[in-house]
Amino acid sequence: MKKRGRKCKNTEEQRDEEHDPCSIIALELKVEILMKLLPESIARLGFVSNHWSSIIRGKDFTDLYQTRSSSQPRLLFAVYRRNTQKHFFHSCSQEDPSSDHSRVSYTLNSDLRYCFNPPIGGFIFGRNGTKAIIGNPSTGQFVSLPRVKTNRKNIFSVFGYEPVNDLYKVLCMTVITKRGSQSFKWEDPFYEEPMTEEHQVLTVGPKQKWRMLECKFIHRHHSGSPGICRNGVVYYLASLNDEKSLVSFDLRSEDFNVSKLPEDYILQQFGNLVNHSGKIAIVCHGYSGPMDLWVLEDATKEEWSKFAAVIPSIKDIYGNDQKVMFCGILATGETILAPIPSPNPFFFICYDPKEKDARKVVIEGIGDDSAVIRVFFDHVESHMVLPKVR
Structure with a gap:
C-alpha cells in the first residue's frame, strides 16, 4: 500500500512538472529567483504545485533563506x-x-486588542485574555491557537523556539492571590499578593493542546517586563521570596530554574529584561536620567557585569519635553528610546553612549492620533506557512 501511494504521488509530481513552464529551468536558477522574491510571494508560490512546494518547503531552501x-x-x-x-x-x-519598508495588515475582532510577545524565527505570538494567535508578519498569515485553559484573567505568556526538535512553544502562567502571607513585608494583613498558580505549555502544531506543568518555585511573574528567548530557553523576571529573580524555562526539558540577581536596589525596583548582543541583560532606566545595564555573563555561576551610561532626555536633544520608553539595544550598541504616547508621525531615538550622539529616526505612514506602537528588534523575515492548529 505504501509503495502504491508513493507511485501515485510521483505521478502527480510528474504531471505538475509537465504542465509547469518553469520545469526546464535548472534548480539552482529557481532557487536564485526565489531568493529575490518577497516572503509573501514565496509562500503563495508554494501552493502552485507539488514541485514548487517541495523546493520552497524543503530543508535546503529553508536553511538558505533563514541564514540570509x-x-x-x-x-x-x-x-x-x-x-x-x-x-x-x-x-x-x-x-x-x-x-x-514593508507592511502587512491583520484585521482583529472589534472587541479584541492583542498583546504581542517579541518575534522568534519570523513568527510572533499574541494574546488577549484566553484567546491566542500566532502569525508570520512577513506573509500576513495568522492562525488561532486553542484557548488558554483557565478561568483567571491575569495571564502571563512567553513565546519561544526549541531548535533541537524544531518546535515553537508558548508558556502561559496564571495567578491567584494569597491573603495574610507572612513571607511578604507589607503590614496590611489583608493585602493580596498575586502568585503564579497554573503553569501550562502549548507546542505549536496540528491538534496540539495546552498541557499543565509542575513548577517547584513559588513565584510571581512581572507582567510589565516581557520574556525573551535565547538558545531554546525562555527567560522572565519574577519575585521569589520577596526578591526579584531571573526565572528560566527550558523549552526542551520543560524544567524551570531560578537565578539570583545582583543586590542592587535600582535593579530590584526598576529592572527590565532585554536582549543585548545575544546575551541576557537587565536594564534600569526611568523616563530620563542614567541607564544601568546588567549583562549575564555566566548563568551557571550567576556572574553579572555592569555598564552605565547617561541618556539625555528628548528635551535636551530636541527641546520637546516628552516621556520616552526604553525599547532595547541594537548590536551596534545604540540604545533605542520611543516617545510615550506614540507620536504622529512616529519616530524613535537612537543614542550611542560611546559617541554621546543621538539621532532621530522617523517612520512614515504608521502613526496617527489613535495609534499604539511597539518596537521589536532582530526580526527575521520568514516565508514559512503555519499549519492549521485546530
Whole structure:
C-alpha cells in the first residue's frame, strides 16, 4: 500500500512538472529567483504545485533563506489603531530604517486588542485574555491557537523556539492571590499578593493542546517586563521570596530554574529584561536620567557585569519635553528610546553612549492620533506557512 501511494504521488509530481513552464529551468536558477522574491510571494508560490512546494518547503531552501534573513535583521513595529480596531505590522531595515519598508495588515475582532510577545524565527505570538494567535508578519498569515485553559484573567505568556526538535512553544502562567502571607513585608494583613498558580505549555502544531506543568518555585511573574528567548530557553523576571529573580524555562526539558540577581536596589525596583548582543541583560532606566545595564555573563555561576551610561532626555536633544520608553539595544550598541504616547508621525531615538550622539529616526505612514506602537528588534523575515492548529 505504501509503495502504491508513493507511485501515485510521483505521478502527480510528474504531471505538475509537465504542465509547469518553469520545469526546464535548472534548480539552482529557481532557487536564485526565489531568493529575490518577497516572503509573501514565496509562500503563495508554494501552493502552485507539488514541485514548487517541495523546493520552497524543503530543508535546503529553508536553511538558505533563514541564514540570509538572520544576517539581515529588521525592525518590526506592531501597530494598533484604536479608531479602526486594526493591527498591522511594519518592518524596515535595522541598519538603515529609511531605506526599505514593508507592511502587512491583520484585521482583529472589534472587541479584541492583542498583546504581542517579541518575534522568534519570523513568527510572533499574541494574546488577549484566553484567546491566542500566532502569525508570520512577513506573509500576513495568522492562525488561532486553542484557548488558554483557565478561568483567571491575569495571564502571563512567553513565546519561544526549541531548535533541537524544531518546535515553537508558548508558556502561559496564571495567578491567584494569597491573603495574610507572612513571607511578604507589607503590614496590611489583608493585602493580596498575586502568585503564579497554573503553569501550562502549548507546542505549536496540528491538534496540539495546552498541557499543565509542575513548577517547584513559588513565584510571581512581572507582567510589565516581557520574556525573551535565547538558545531554546525562555527567560522572565519574577519575585521569589520577596526578591526579584531571573526565572528560566527550558523549552526542551520543560524544567524551570531560578537565578539570583545582583543586590542592587535600582535593579530590584526598576529592572527590565532585554536582549543585548545575544546575551541576557537587565536594564534600569526611568523616563530620563542614567541607564544601568546588567549583562549575564555566566548563568551557571550567576556572574553579572555592569555598564552605565547617561541618556539625555528628548528635551535636551530636541527641546520637546516628552516621556520616552526604553525599547532595547541594537548590536551596534545604540540604545533605542520611543516617545510615550506614540507620536504622529512616529519616530524613535537612537543614542550611542560611546559617541554621546543621538539621532532621530522617523517612520512614515504608521502613526496617527489613535495609534499604539511597539518596537521589536532582530526580526527575521520568514516565508514559512503555519499549519492549521485546530
